[in-house]
Amino acid sequence: MLSPTVENYLKQILNESIQAGSSEVAMGKVAECLQVTPGTATSMMKSLEKKGWVKYRPRKGVKLTSSGRKVGMNMLRRHRLLETFLVETLGLDWGEIHDEAEELEHAISEKVLEKLDQFLGRPSHDPHGDPIPTKHGNLPSASKRSLLDCREGEIVRIESIQDQGSEFLYFARKNKLVPGKKIEVVRTDKIADSMELKVEQKTVLNLGSKTAEKIVIRD
Amino acid sequence: MLSPTVENYLKQILNESIQAGSSEVAMGKVAECLQVTPGTATSMMKSLEKKGWVKYRPRKGVKLTSSGRKVGMNMLRRHRLLETFLVETLGLDWGEIHDEAEELEHAISEKVLEKLDQFLGRPSHDPHGDPIPTKHGNLPSASKRSLLDCREGEIVRIESIQDQGSEFLYFARKNKLVPGKKIEVVRTDKIADSMELKVEQKTVLNLGSKTAEKIVIRD
DNA sequence: TATTAGACTTTGATTAATCAAAGTATATTT
DNA sequence: AAATATACTTTGATTAATCAAAGTCTAATA
Numbered sequence: 001m002l003s004p005t006v007e008n009y010l011k012q013i014l015n016e017s018i019q020a021g022s023s024e025v026a027m028g029k030v031a032e033c034l035q036v037t038p039g040t041a042t043s044m045m046k047s048l049e050k051k052g053w054v055k056y057r058p059r060k061g062v063k064l065t066s067s068g069r070k071v072g073m074n075m076l077r078r079h080r081l082l083e084t085f086l087v088e089t090l091g092l093d094w095g096e097i098h099d100e101a102e103e104l105e106h107a108i109s110e111k112v113l114e115k116l117d118q119f120l121g122r123p124s125h126d127p128h129g130d131p132i133p134t135k136h137g138n139l140p141s142a143s144k145r146s147l148l149d150c151r152e153g154e155i156v157r158i159e160s161i162q163d164q165g166s167e168f169l170y171f172a173r174k175n176k177l178v179p180g181k182k183i184e185v186v187r188t189d190k191i192a193d194s195m196e197l198k199v200e201q202k203t204v205l206n207l208g209s210k211t212a213e214k215i216v217i218r219d
Numbered sequence: 220m221l222s223p224t225v226e227n228y229l230k231q232i233l234n235e236s237i238q239a240g241s242s243e244v245a246m247g248k249v250a251e252c253l254q255v256t257p258g259t260a261t262s263m264m265k266s267l268e269k270k271g272w273v274k275y276r277p278r279k280g281v282k283l284t285s286s287g288r289k290v291g292m293n294m295l296r297r298h299r300l301l302e303t304f305l306v307e308t309l310g311l312d313w314g315e316i317h318d319e320a321e322e323l324e325h326a327i328s329e330k331v332l333e334k335l336d337q338f339l340g341r342p343s344h345d346p347h348g349d350p351i352p353t354k355h356g357n358l359p360s361a362s363k364r365s366l367l368d369c370r371e372g373e374i375v376r377i378e379s380i381q382d383q384g385s386e387f388l389y390f391a392r393k394n395k396l397v398p399g400k401k402i403e404v405v406r407t408d409k410i411a412d413s414m415e416l417k418v419e420q421k422t423v424l425n426l427g428s429k430t431a432e433k434i435v436i437r438d
Numbered sequence: 439t440a441t442t443a444g445a446c447t448t449t450g451a452t453t454a455a456t457c458a459a460a461g462t463a464t465a466t467t468t
Numbered sequence: 469a470a471a472t473a474t475a476c477t478t479t480g481a482t483t484a485a486t487c488a489a490a491g492t493c494t495a496a497t498a
Contacts, residue, residue: 005485027446040486042447047484059446059493090334100331107326112319115309224455246476259456261477266454278463278476 004106007075009034009044010053013064014072024061073137078105080126080133081117087127088120094127125149147195147207147215150185156217157182168214175205177215223325226294227253228263229272232283233291238381240363243280292356297324299345299352300336306346307339313346313392314385347388348379348398348435366414366426366434369404375436376401382433394424396434 012033016025031041045056053068064072082101086092092100108116114135117123124140125131128151131140150156158181161172172178176199186204187196195212197205207215231252235244250260264275272287283291301320305311311319327335333354336342343359344350350359369375377400380391391397395418405423406415414431416424426434 003484028444031446036485037487038446039448039488044485086331090331090338092331092334096330100328103326103328104323104331107322109319109322111315112305112309112311112323115311119309222454247474250476255455256457257476258458258478263455 007106010068010072011075024063026061070137073133077133083126084120084123085116145217147212147217148209152185152188155184156219159218160216162214162216226325229287229291230294243282245280289356292352296352299349302345303339303342304335314388317383364436366431366436367428371404371407374403375438378435378437381435
């Protein structure tokens with residue numbers, strides 16, 4: 001059985017490598033993420049390597065093995081499903097769920113997790129908009145997100161437009177809403193059902209949710 | 220902050236003292252409940268005493284202090300609320316919830332617990348029929364009679380089942396021995412150590428004293 | 439190229455929780 | 469009262485996770 005500590009190391013190494021887009025993570029980063037001294041991180045890497053979870057190169061960094069990656073993904077899944085549950089079902093506040101999930105993710109069994117996933121309707125993203133890995137360790141590709149799923153301040157690229165009607169496509173092209181275009185979400189207002197965007201660093205545009213939903217994006 | 224281990228010791232000492240109806244619990248019982256060697260239990264008592272959770276008399280037994288009792292009650296509350304959630308909300312099976320709750324009870328925060336209690340409608344009893352302590356540490360009082368205390372001809376209702384093992388719970392459910400069920404004591408035979416019951420006006424069932432003792436009833 | 443700052447590793451110590459096995463007290467039986 | 473069995477305590481060792489501080493490497497700067 002894996003200790004919570006080991007689970008945390010593997011989760012954070014995965015998280016960092018996704019974030020930074022490189023499979024090898026520097027020891028300084030590891031120590032920082034886990035809030036331990038560098039020495040602690042180093043000695044933990046040796047023990048993780050001995051158990052086959054990571055590949056460690058002294059003074060270079062650490063990489064997950066495929067089994068380590070599997071564990072990390074599973075932890076990410078646990079964390080994000082739990083965050084979803086805490087907000088959707090129990091009505092906790094956005095800001096307070098991270099630390100709660102951080103504890104619960106080590107205690108919940110595979111079986112309960114599965115039931116929870118089912119109960120929540122197999123959500124694809126958590127309340128922060130982060131993708132929830134599937135049971136088999138796959139991250140839903142970013143192309144499944146629409147503009148509607150973005151939070152304020154996010155800068156994204158258009159992947160596709162999900163409306164075949166000529167009228168809509170004309171509108172889209174006129175406003176530079178074409179695949180590949182970079183877009184900034186300036187402000188979102190749920191009550192007004194309105195979303196303010198900046199296209200090409202200047203053009204300002206307001207979209208309602210029905211339209212925002214049709215703009216599929218990648219990060 | 221309390222470690223899961225300490226929480227478990229305090230919970231089990233409380234549980235035993237409720238069960239046995241005496242505040243002082245023998246070390247053998249403590250070691251057995253926690254599945255540790257006697258030596259481990261002894262040394263833990265010394266450290267619990269140093270921290271003010273218990274009063275320990277060598278070769279006599281151990282008693283909770285009032286602060287220790289408070290912690291124990293809170294753990295019982297967590298455990299039983301979680302069991303209720305697992306059955307009521309997630310639809311887990313009766314027999315499998317104990318071990319799940321055993322893990323989760325250490326990870327859930329006071330805040331999430333409160334939200335959960337609210338979400339469940341502040342239940343007074345868990346799926347086994349055991350009373351759930353209130354936020355302030357009060358147990359809704361329950362009858363202490365078991366099936367073993369009944370005389371021939373008596374008709375009673377099951378209050379709770381006093382065995383958390385999945386094997387026993389499976390047996391109980393298969394035979395309709397669940398909280399709320401009406402039962403008639405048809406015949407008792409002390410020498411045979413056997414008790415004949417009628418469940419649902421038809422099913423006939425024979426139980427020995429060890430099992431009859433586990434079925435707590437109300438009139 | 440030599441120096442130095444910063445990043446990393448090593449070493450030695452600590453704490454919590456545990457066990458095995460040896461020792462001791464208490465209760466029960468003869 | 470002596471012998472024995474049972475229950476408990478002590479002792480010494482182990483494991484996981486951690487830190488502080490000393491040591492070492494690497495890369496940038498002078």
